[in-house]
Amino acid sequence: MLVPVPPAARARLRPLFEGFPGLHGIIDSVLEGVLGQAWADSASNPRVAHLALDFNMIAGDPQAPLAADALRSLPAGEHLAVREAWEDLLVAVRGTVQPYERIDFEQPLRWDRARLAELQGGLPAGFIPERITEESVAAFEALAESLIYNFASPEDFLARGVGFGVRYRGKFVSGCSSFAISSRSLEFEIQTHPRYQRRGLALVTGARMIEHCLDHGLTPCWDAAHEGSARLAERVGFGARRPYTAYRL
Incomplete structure (x- = not known):
């Protein structure tokens, strides 16, 4: 049985x-202890580790004595990412799993600041961009809970996370937030109301978040679950696709 690893x-x-x-x-x-949970077979000399933050990631040596236990402990319906070396053990332990493709992206050789500024200038009339504040976080969460739900509360999101949104007629219709954040990087979460998709709103909030990352020394991270998200990542300037296999248990 894996044991919890404190931050x-x-x-x-x-x-x-x-x-x-x-x-x-x-x-x-x-790993930085900002969000999520971690377990390992040994806190001092780990061979297997499990990280969880709305997604499960298991890594280390699939031949380690507790590797199978780590896979067995995950509830059905959870999502999991592992390296290819773990795939045989995963199937042996869990039986039927549902593989699907996710897409990671390389960083560009250089972020094009002029292009990021240009993308933010493309809003239709009546659509207003803004950074999320104490006054607006509740309305931002109303667009999609996933924009802040990894944080303990709206106040925790404001203290440790960051978000940018686009309003129309007083309501947020698109938003980009820190799904996860550390001193090294920021994982993107983007949501747009179905009625307002394909108007370039996600391009605006995504470009603004990349600028924020660059201004604060953070690596922007984009992990696409579908083709639409992948195309959006490319349009805001991310580099080559790096597809990999994830699993629904």
Whole structure:
């Protein structure tokens, strides 16, 4: 059975996740102890580790004595990412799993600041961009709970996270937030109301968030679950696609 690893001891787990196929901003946040939970077979000399923040990531040695237990402990219906070396053990332990493709992205050689500014100038008349504040966070959450639900409360989101939205007639219709954040990176979450999709609103909030990352020394991280998200990442300037396999248990 894996044991919980407190935030102060999670740096020892980082080598197990070097070169992980995706979810890099989430991994950084959990390893730094900002958000999420972590377990390992040993806090002092880990061979297997499990990180969780709305998604499960297991890494290390699939031949380790507790590797199978780590996979067995996950509830049905959860989502999981592992390296290819774990796939045979995953199938052996869990039986039928549902693989699907996610897409990680390389960082561009250089972010085009002029292009990011240009994208933010494309809002239709009546649509107003703004950064999320104490006065607006409740309305921002009303657009989509996923924009802030990894944080303990709206106040916690304002203290440790960041969000940008677009309003129309007083209501947020599109938003980009820190799904996960650390001193190293920021994992993107973007939501647009179905009625207002395909108007360039997500491009505006995504470009503004990239600017925020660059201004604060953070690596922007985008992990796409579908083709529409992948195309949006490319339009705001992310580099080559790096597809990988994730699993629904």
